[in-house]
Amino acid sequence: MSSASSVPPPPRLLWSRNFILSAVTNLFLAMVFYLLVTAMALYAVNEFQATDMLSGLAVSAFVLGAVVSRLVTGQAMEIIGRKRVLVTSLVLFLVASALYLVADGLGLLIAVRLVHGLAFGAANTVLATAVQGMIPPARRSEGTGWFGTSTTVGTALGPLLAFQLTDRFGFDSLFYLCTAFSVCGLVAGLVVRLPRAQHHQQVAGPPRFTVRGVISRRALPVSLVMLMGGLAYSGVLAFLNGYAQEQGISSTIASAYFMVYAVVLVLSRFVVGTLQDRHGDNAVVFPLLACFVAGMAVLALWPANGGFLVAAALCALGFGALLTSLQSVAATVVPPFQIGVATSTYFLMLDIGTGVGPVLLGALLPVTGFSGMFLMLSGFLLLTMLVYWFAHGRRSAVGPTAPSVPQ
Incomplete structure (x- = not known):
């Protein structure tokens, strides 16, 4: 109807x-x-x-x-x-x-x-x-x-x-x-x-599969930011255990990384989403990206028990909280009837980043070593902040994005 x-x-x-x-x-x-x-x-x-x-x-x-x-x-x-x-x-x-x-x-x-x-x-x-x-x-x-x-x-x-x-x-x-x-x-x-x-009311007949409908062009720019973030965090998922072994850090601490990550991320849910709803996207996305940059730098420069746990907290904010914050952005930059394709586009880019990341980073690892790789990713995430500014941040700075009516 x-x-x-x-x-x-x-x-x-x-x-x-x-x-x-x-x-x-x-x-x-x-x-x-x-x-x-x-x-x-x-x-x-x-x-x-x-x-x-x-x-x-x-x-x-x-x-x-x-x-x-x-x-x-x-x-x-x-x-x-x-x-x-x-x-x-x-x-x-x-x-x-x-x-x-x-x-x-x-x-x-x-x-x-x-x-x-x-x-x-x-x-x-x-x-x-x-x-x-x-x-x-x-x-x-x-x-x-x-x-x-x-x-x-x-x-x-x-x-x-x-x-x-x-x-x-x-x-x-x-x-x-x-x-x-x-x-x-x-x-x-x-x-x-x-x-x-909801369906576009100006389109007659039932929805049909189209090649253009596979990717949401409006959601693609912010989704590319998440592709870069996923590529960076794939370095943690793929190589954290190897890095810990190289530095003589116990497997218990390596496992504790993920527990600290989860606890900090759950606690952040009480704050981050509400701040974004009240003060706009840039008020949370830029600080979260800064935490991500810092988390990778701590992994590179402080290869010790304390460094791993501090990095876990920073990456929980920098990647975990950022993931849902940018997903919310992707849902608000499209009309209601396109939220499905926008969500698909967003997670498609995330999957590509996390899937391709270990291959690319693994090829660089013999040259950079673990510490050099994480330091390189910290710099890469600084570039991500710039990409976000041109993808969405400069428009969000003018005024908050109006939430789309739910489907």
Whole structure:
């Protein structure tokens, strides 16, 4: 329907039943992702004697699948409906989680990883899009931040559980837990009610897939900022353990990095989103980028227990809080009917950055060393501040971006 009366009024409550269910569904997706990404390279080497390159492919195939699915999910939601895309992708996510238990070859393992990534990218995009319609417009940044906390919890608990399970019970226990989490995610996804997407009222007939609709041109500039941020933080995800070993830092401190990261990021949710809603995007994005710059510099110049933990706190603000702050920006620079494609574009750029980053940084590592790489990334993030200014900051300085009416 295209009449104005068919558009539901904006939500008044942030912590609604459907908002909580959406966050819970996303939590189970994130837990499975981080449980597996931590252990997959080692599993490929131990179980199938994979080379370094092929073990890396076993990890990155998931990201590749997510990138491919995000290209089409934005329009698929309009064509066949959000709930159908969500349920289909969650069922596929469950099937892929169970298939690790029977994948008896490296090629089959990589294929499962690819399918798993396809399902993850689709489900995550649907949830991240639909939740924008559950958040009161005046609390857009705050609500986006709290929804992103579900991923934050997975970031912290996933690697810790993966280490404990594989050390004590072997890799099969990890796959059983992932299957159980996938069942929980499917159950939550089945009962959540997603707001309907708005369609452009001037377009006659049902929505159709178009190549131009794959990428949101309005959301692309700010999404490129997140691509750069994702590339920088991929250096931490891929090389922090190796850096810690080189510097003689215990694995306990390396694991504590992610716990400190998660705690600081959760605490930041009480402040950052509200500040952005009240004072505009630049009031938080520039300080968060400055924290990111400082966090990488601390990693490079203070390779000690204290340095790792301080860097974790700074990177939690610099990358974790920035991720949801810029997602909120991407949702406000487009009309309501384009939020799905804008969200897909945003996470597509993030996936590309985190997927390509380890390859590029790994090639530079023999030249720069770990400390030099992190110092280089600190300088790279200074450039990111400039890119943000031209992508969005100079317009935000003129006046706050009006929140789009939720879908």
